Amino acid sequence: MPATSFDAIIIGSGQAGNPLATALAEAGRRVALIEENRLGGSCINYGCSPTKTLLATAERLHQLRTAAAVAAPEIPNAAQLTVDLAAAVARKDDIIGKMRKGIRANLTQKHDVTLLEGHAAFTGPHALLVTLANGSTKDVTAPLIFINTGTRAAIPDISGLADSGYLSTTQLLDLKELPEHLIILGGGYIGLEFSQMFRRFGSRVTIVEAGPQLLEREDDDVCQGLQAALGQEGIEFVMGARAHGVSRGPSGSITVSVTTSAGERRLRGSHLLVATGRTPNSDKLGLGFAGVKTDDKGYILVDNNLRTNVRGIYALGDIHPGPQFTHLSYDDYRVVRDALLHGRKRSARQRPLPYCVFTDPPMARIGLSEGQAQEQKMPYRVATMPVSVIGRAQQTSETRGFWKVLVGNDDRLLGATLLGPEAGEIMAIIEVAMAGRLKYQQLQEMIFAHPTWAEGLNNVFRELKRVGK
Incomplete structure (x- = not known):
């Protein structure tokens, strides 16, 4: 049977692959998306969405146990409260299941994307053999192929680990x-x-x-x-x-x-x-038949525009070297979309890197850490402020953590690390200020609503201390 031809084929339905498939389809391209596992990639199925859903359950339990700290009535046996884990997982599964259904409908009903559920492997630079879930195979070709297959858990070489029944x-x-x-x-x-x-x-x-x-x-x-x-x-x-x-x-x-x-x-x-850690899902793609190069860890090598060494083949998301975050994967989609559909080229390496750790208190960072500034021998001023001095912290009794901001010689922000409540949201304000090249004084003098966490930006710059020359 002859191969089925498409204008573009996307391998993997993660946070870069799905929006790229719909954008190309909207532009009139004939698009196929191949997914071996569950629609949505790591973020929706075993990353951000399920973990943050369960973290919300854990936070609610913690609030019940600590309600007395804000003068609520003592809850009987609050300290002994534990989760109904089966119920929490069922709630998580329900939320994730609805997300997957939404992705399927968006791809196949709202947009005319051909969805092939199975494993894809290259047989040539622009040819793939897809082994479908029912065991049958299908040959497909396209001048443009995008690899968005993500990563899986890296298992260390420890004696007895494989036989221990460990959990990923x-x-x-x-x-x-x-x-x-x-x-x-x-x-x-x-x-x-x-x-x-x-x-x-x-x-x-x-x-x-x-x-x-x-x-x-x-x-x-x-x-x-x-x-x-x-x-x-x-x-x-x-x-x-x-x-x-x-x-x-x-x-x-x-x-x-x-x-x-x-x-x-x-x-x-x-x-x-x-x-x-994680390891890339590149080992079973038959990359050798396409001539696509990887590094020694298996990550697919790309240039600033996410192109591999083979013309017409791109790699997006966690499958190429670099930080592994959903928001960067989505920006990979935008980099490729703008280059192919809008004639605007932008480097995937010259972009900000905001990220959060969703503990309580959470940690968030944008731009340089103090250690990175020192490694780059960059002169800077630094100010550190405990969260406990912010009015909102005192009102909520959420006083753990601190904010640290770095400012350059030109009074513009070099970076910030925030450990404390709503750290990610405050980081977003700082990121916008950095993108607009605002000077720190503009945040220091800005009118923020009272009483909000953002008001801390009026105070954090007061004790700037110079480090370096």
Whole structure:
């Protein structure tokens, strides 16, 4: 049977692939989208959407337990409240299921996108063999092919881990019974969000981190502040610990053997979550048949416009090197859309990088951290303000954390790191100011509604201190 030809083929229905498919279809292109797993990619199925849904459940439980702190009536046995995990997961599944249905309808009903559900592999630079869910195959070709296949959990090479019955983040999201003691390998943002979630659900939680601090790319004071806040809720940390063995005992408990500066330790828990990073889903795409190059980790190499080394083949989202965030994947779509449909080229590397860690308190950053400014030998002034001085913090009793802002010699913002309530929303204000090249004085003198968290921007710049020349 001859191959079916399209104007464009998109492999993967993540946060870059879906909007690109509909944009190309609206422009009159004949488009096919191939998805091997669930529509929506990582964000909707096992990333942002499900985790933030369950984090909301955990936050509500925490509010009930701590209601007395704001002079609410004492709730009987509030401290012993635990989650009905099966009900929380059912709520999450319902929300995610509706999202997936919406994506399907948008692709196939609102837009005339051909949806092929199966596995795609290259047979040539512009040819693919699709093995469909029913076992049949289909040959497809297109002059434009976009790879948006994302990543999966990276599993470290630890003796006994494969046989221990460990959990990936995807599996943990579907767990119906509450772990008695959850051990988490990895102190990155994924591990931190899950740690607080399950601690508030009622589990004992221990984080094992190989490095000397959490969130290795953040400043020491930020990591220490976040660790202290999580520690106050009973989350345990074993830092500078390299796991070298995992075993499951006859009773079902899991033992993780780690090496620390103080010697060997054995940690015993009921469940083990591996959150030690991600690996790209590029190994089964047949990239060699297309001649597409990857780096030594399997990420597809692209130029500033997200083009691979093969003409007409692009890579978008987490499959190429760089930070892995949904909002950057969506911006990858905009970079490609503007270049192909609007004649406007923009570098995918010259763009701001805002991001948040959705713990409580949350952490958010835009622009340079203080450590990065020092590494680049960039002169700057820095001001740090505790959240507790903000009126809104005092009214809500949410006083943990601090704001740190960096200002250059020209009085314009270089970056900000915020640890505290509504950190992501305040970061967005700072990002807009940076995009508009406002000077810090314009934020300092701006009229913000009272009493809001944003009012802190009137005060945070008062104690700017010069660092560097």
